Amino acid sequence: MAKGKTKVETPPAPESGRAVTIHDVARYAGVASMTVSRVVNGNSYVSDAMRERVQAAIKALNYSPNLAARNTRAGNTGPRVGVLYSNPSASYLSEVMLGGIEQSSRLGTQLVLERSTGLASQKAAVRRLLDQGVDGVILPPPLCDSRPTINMLHAAGVKVLALATARPMHDVSSVRIDDYQGAAAMTRHLIELGHSRIGFVKGDPQHTPTQLRYEGFVDAMTAAGLPVDPDWVVQGQFTYRSGLAAAELLLSPDERPTAIFASNDDMAAAALAVAHGLQIAVPEALTVVGFDDTPIASTVWPELTTIHQPISAMGRAAVSLIVDEIKAERAGNAPGPTHQLMKFTLVKRGSSGPAPAKAPSRRRAAKA
Amino acid sequence: MAKGKTKVETPPAPESGRAVTIHDVARYAGVASMTVSRVVNGNSYVSDAMRERVQAAIKALNYSPNLAARNTRAGNTGPRVGVLYSNPSASYLSEVMLGGIEQSSRLGTQLVLERSTGLASQKAAVRRLLDQGVDGVILPPPLCDSRPTINMLHAAGVKVLALATARPMHDVSSVRIDDYQGAAAMTRHLIELGHSRIGFVKGDPQHTPTQLRYEGFVDAMTAAGLPVDPDWVVQGQFTYRSGLAAAELLLSPDERPTAIFASNDDMAAAALAVAHGLQIAVPEALTVVGFDDTPIASTVWPELTTIHQPISAMGRAAVSLIVDEIKAERAGNAPGPTHQLMKFTLVKRGSSGPAPAKAPSRRRAAKA
DNA sequence: CTGAAAGCGCTTACAG
DNA sequence: CTGAAAGCGCTTACAG
Incomplete structure (x- = not known):
């Protein structure tokens, strides 16, 4: 604590109205502002002793750098x-x-x-x-x-x-999750829950994630030795409306899947609505899962089990x-x-559960 | 490139890599940077001639102020x-x-x-x-x-x-829309469409907009000489789930409303799902409207007619x-x-339409 | 490894 | 009404 020439130890009054600057910290620590700058930015060479002293001062004064000022220097009109x-x-x-x-x-x-x-x-x-x-x-x-x-x-x-492209290009930077692995992880989750009769709703064929999510699903099914029934793979468009149509196709026949994996949340939410209408209890009689974890996933009820994209x-x-x-x-x-x-995570919510004991038949049975 | 003392008039090359600064403008216009600052901020006294000259320079150079630098001066660590x-x-x-x-x-x-x-x-x-x-x-x-x-x-x-509080307090500033007027406007819209049998889903009683939206509805009904049937006013919680329950209550009885006004979009989306399940065509046989215009309003199908909050x-x-x-x-x-x-707007989308000619009876009728 | 100097783009007083 | 000076908080070279 002891510092500088004077023996006083009082920090510059932090309540004095104005914000704490790099110079306050420097004065408190008895070093040059430059050194504080270096510590804050953690790049250049600073001795450990110095670093500790400065860090203590920063903490004592509760200093946080003024970002506006930072980018002012050096013609550095931030990009x-x-x-x-x-x-x-x-x-x-x-x-x-x-x-x-x-x-x-x-x-x-x-x-x-x-x-x-x-x-x-x-x-x-x-x-x-x-x-x-x-x-x-x-x-x-x-x-x-x-x-x-x-x-x-x-x-x-x-x-x-x-x-969030699914297929990074060689000449363009990208930030994305692995759509293929995400879909595979979700599929494995369904399989672990005992589902084997799984319907899949594909997305808009124009969007790159569509194909990869589908492949992730297919490969995980195959890896588990499960067949993919072409009747249970329905084309969607990533829209709620297309999810409505797809779910009707999947749920109306006498023999229906015990789980629907819609390749995004909007379509999964629609599937939920259709199931609700058919009096099919979710997740007891039917599991519905989505992808993306957009707000709609936690708006609908039951909330959607889905792949969270950060x-x-x-x-x-x-x-x-x-x-x-x-x-x-x-x-x-x-x-x-x-x-x-980026890492995706599988978030489990109310819309998924163990596969029902026996294959469910016509929905009428469930009706009150 | 040539600038300063030479007689050339070429503006400082704008492509020169670095951003245009206030000094570039000043030089171009032949005034002090101070004057440019005044023009940009439009506060102090500047002669019209000067102002025009500077504005022309700003335009010619496509200058826009560096915001980071602006708040740097004057201990002005922006609030x-x-x-x-x-x-x-x-x-x-x-x-x-x-x-x-x-x-x-x-x-x-x-x-x-x-x-x-x-x-x-x-x-x-x-x-x-x-x-x-x-x-x-x-x-x-x-x-x-x-x-x-x-x-x-x-x-x-x-x-x-x-x-977005509905009830501004005397000691706290507020930014809001008029929930009462918004609900009244929506109700009048329904009435104009020929609806008289209108169900209403209230929101969470803890939230201030709840009561005002309800009052707006009631008063608009009363003003049009229409009764408010207590059986058709259902308590909700602003959640999708509560909307599900409320819509089931409203739509299951033999005699049901021709329109449902849910006091937010999440509940209206749920009402849509219930109607879909009951094979009630929206908007042909039932109109459903919401409030807020959150993204879910344009996700569901048909998209929701709702009150847009900016x-x-x-x-x-x-x-x-x-x-x-x-x-x-x-x-x-x-x-x-x-x-x-703030001004709200009534946005008309697919979920609302003219009241059906005769009061619809049990849903079975509609079933395929 | 550390610091004194100069400058970023802009604006606030202060003089004309 | 206009401008030259000084300074905001921070950082980039430049010297030790």
């Missing part, structure tokens, strides 16, 4: 990052943005949002982004897989990051990654695209 | 604003945050998030917020109506803003308002709390 999205109301996007904006404010990066409605408006949206001087653009799904968009952006010398963490990671790339480029290095794989 | 929330997964919150974070990054304000799980943890959450030196706290629902929380915050000398705009407004208050306080003024009323 501008654009987000080009197409589906505005999706809760998925809100969550991505939540993480993205949080991270960009932490990094002092300016985030610019643009919406592209149709394919036609894409050119215009890209132009607006470019006009605003973005150095990089994040593409959430489904634009993450749009080659034309990527090419336009690359032509303008702008970095591109594909968010969506807002992925938004954060996307911003970090692209900012790093931009900085590297500015510094003269030109590393290739990087690909970050 | 810190906390958000204390209780329900993390709600898509509602994501949208609030979207607006809030956007505005705070625009204002250079630091946003601090804290979650309070139970009533027990509230004290701890408030303390953490205070430790982080917040000057104000935004309370999204349902905390917006928690007197204990507000009192704790006030005791610490921190500004409080209640977001949620992210409310998040933005909340940050603006509380930052203004904090600044006013710092400047020595102490204006009372302000209350901002």
